[in-house]
Amino acid sequence: MKYHQLEAFYQVMLTGSISQAAKNLGRTQPAVSMTINGLEEQLAAKLFDRHAGRIMPRTEAKVLFEQISPVMQQLRDIRLRFNRVESMPMPRISIIAASNAVTHLVPSAIADLAAGGQEFRVMNGSSAAVVLEMENQRHDIGLTDQGIGEVPLSSPLFDAEVFKVPVCAIYPRGLIPAAGAALSVSDLAGLQICSLYQENLMAQALVEKLGQPRVEFASLFPMACYAILNGSVAIADCITANAIFALTRGTLAAECRPIADIEPSPYFLMRSRYRARSQRADRCYETLGAALRAQQAFRGF
Structure with missing residues (x-):
């Protein structure tokens, strides 16, 4: 029949x-x-x-x-x-990203595509939320840092690439004497440290090297502002630092240097397997990948 x-x-x-x-x-x-x-x-x-x-x-x-x-x-x-x-006027490319990436990296990466007429929907969420949304095929592209759990690289629901981004110290100008392009953990001894909440896996690794932070934050931007205004050191990755310096446009008297003996922070760029593909979505994915690759080498501010 x-x-x-x-x-x-x-x-x-x-x-x-x-x-x-x-x-x-x-x-x-x-x-x-x-x-x-x-x-x-x-x-x-x-x-x-x-x-x-x-x-x-x-x-x-x-x-x-x-x-x-x-x-x-x-x-x-x-x-x-x-x-x-x-x-329905549905957006043609849907992106969900962790807050530190969606603050500056994602908007700057897609700006040219949007100016050329491409429609976007850009959402933000925790690492766990990004993974869940991508597993449910609700977005074309996902981008997140490590968060509180492992990101499944072998998921049958999305493809994922991993990018290793240097970890940096952000602090008031002059707090740490200039002694090279990079810092070590020993250079931070005795200083007040603030970091992201302890449930973050990267933050847990930092406690082992730097001790318990004086202040924990759930969001990166207030964390950096607190450190710069109160003589502390904010530990964040290069993507976070770039966002802070780009958005404040030099209004904060701050410095930033990578920490050589702390492992880079992993970022995960994901692509849904069962959403419709298009050349524009491919181009957007490639653009975000290029932006992440550029973050893997610290170039200073």
């Missing part, structure tokens, strides 16, 4: 008329009659009695109609839903 045969039969049963079924389907009456004949041949059963130009459903037709009615209704509902989706 083929769909067009069941569709013709369903309409004939609903209307009680081959001619009306043909009108509903946008076909000719002979075409619908031939379709019904073909269905009867496949089923090896007669579905209708024909008397004086009228048709009467037999028991076989009533049984078949009862069986296929739920399926035909479900198909109708699906068609209606997709018609509504097509009429």
